[in-house]
Amino acid sequence: MFFLTPVLAAVVCILIVWIFTNADRSMERRKEEPRARAEARPWVDEDLQDSTDLDQVEEDADESQESEENVEHIAFSHIRYPEKEMVKRSQEFYELLNKRRSLRFISNEQVPMEVIDNVIKTAGTAPSGAHTEPWTFVVVKDPDMKHKIRGVVEEEEEINYLKRMGHRWVTDLKKLRTNWIKEYLDTAPVLILIFKQVYGFAANGKRKVHHYNEISVSIACGILLAALQNAGLVTVTTTPLNCGPRLRLLLGRPANEKLLMLLPVGYPSKEATVPDLKRKRLDQIMVTV
Numbered sequence: 001m002f003f004l005t006p007v008l009a010a011v012v013c014i015l016i017v018w019i020f021t022n023a024d025r026s027m028e029r030r031k032e033e034p035r036a037r038a039e040a041r042p043w044v045d046e047d048l049q050d051s052t053d054l055d056q057v058e059e060d061a062d063e064s065q066e067s068e069e070n071v072e073h074i075a076f077s078h079i080r081y082p083e084k085e086m087v088k089r090s091q092e093f094y095e096l097l098n099k100r101r102s103l104r105f106i107s108n109e110q111v112p113m114e115v116i117d118n119v120i121k122t123a124g125t126a127p128s129g130a131h132t133e134p135w136t137f138v139v140v141k142d143p144d145m146k147h148k149i150r151g152v153v154e155e156e157e158e159i160n161y162l163k164r165m166g167h168r169w170v171t172d173l174k175k176l177r178t179n180w181i182k183e184y185l186d187t188a189p190v191l192i193l194i195f196k197q198v199y200g201f202a203a204n205g206k207r208k209v210h211h212y213n214e215i216s217v218s219i220a221c222g223i224l225l226a227a228l229q230n231a232g233l234v235t236v237t238t239t240p241l242n243c244g245p246r247l248r249l250l251l252g253r254p255a256n257e258k259l260l261m262l263l264p265v266g267y268p269s270k271e272a273t274v275p276d277l278k279r280k281r282l283d284q285i286m287v288t289v
């Protein structure tokens with residue numbers, strides 16, 4: 001009984017040392033895991049922030065934004081159409097935009113770059129929170145870069161479809177017959193990647209808040225879609241899930257920019273089809289009070 005006590009004490013000591021050593025190792029492993037994950041995918045801290053993280057930026061920017069308050073106000077020039085003309089113009093514009101469809105089959109025929117310049121200038125006329133114009137339109141024509149973009153999008157989209165989206169989402173997409181293969185990223189002569197600038201920089205280098213940046217850039221994207229339709233080009237609105245950070249780094253864009261939308265632009269391919277979707281009637285979307 002008495003000589004059991006030192007043996008027991010030794011066993012207890014060994015056990016304690018073993019428990020501490022293992023706890024240390026598992027702490028080390030836990031520290032390593034995020035690092036390994038970060039290396040596997042180039043997530044950058046700022047890419048994971050949303051607008052709720054920007055309070056600090058707002059504080060930093062206050063001073064520098066005050067200096068930009070003094071803008072001269074000038075007379076507004078307006079063209080007023082007769083009512084008949086207004087009705088005609090609004091009807092024709094509706095008919096033009098009602099023909100817009102999301103095209104997932106785009107030919108490799110080149111498009112005039114002057115048209116691309118014009119549609120982007122048009123998108124840049126969008127209103128923006130406090131006139132911050134928080135958008136960057138990256139136009140990709142280079143076939144190698146388009147192919148690299150396709151590689152990133154298909155890799156992430158395959159994971160999206162198989163793992164991230166869930167049964168309901170995948171079922172909702174069935175009618176569109178979409179999957180993670182995005183041939184149009186190679187065939188379309190132009191890809192436009194629209195980045196929202198979550199903050200900008202004042203003349204003194206300080207961060208400048210971009211109020212409502214996502215809404216502002218979304219409006220610009222809507223205008224861009226209308227301008228493309230007006231010019232006779234086609235596209236499909238895409239928001240490649242989880243591709244933003246990788247595409248941002250691939251295109252060498254700074255950390256204050258986050259990918260909002262990717263538009264492949266061109267002419268429809270000869271064999272292009274679209275799902276026969278119906279749009280809601282006016283009485284289903286408008287309420288008059």
Ligand SMILES: Cc1cc2nc3c(=O)[nH]c(=O)nc-3n(C[C@H](O)[C@H](O)[C@H](O)COP(=O)(O)O)c2cc1C
Nearest residue numbers: 100101102103104176178236237238239240274277
């Ligand atoms: C915010 C947003 C994200 C979209 N993302 C995708 C997408 O990732 N892939 C795709 O093929 N279509 C995408 N679409 C296109 C829609 O599927 C399409 O607009 C809808 O089915 C209606 O068809 P229509 O554009 O021909 O009227 C997206 C549309 C919007 C507005």
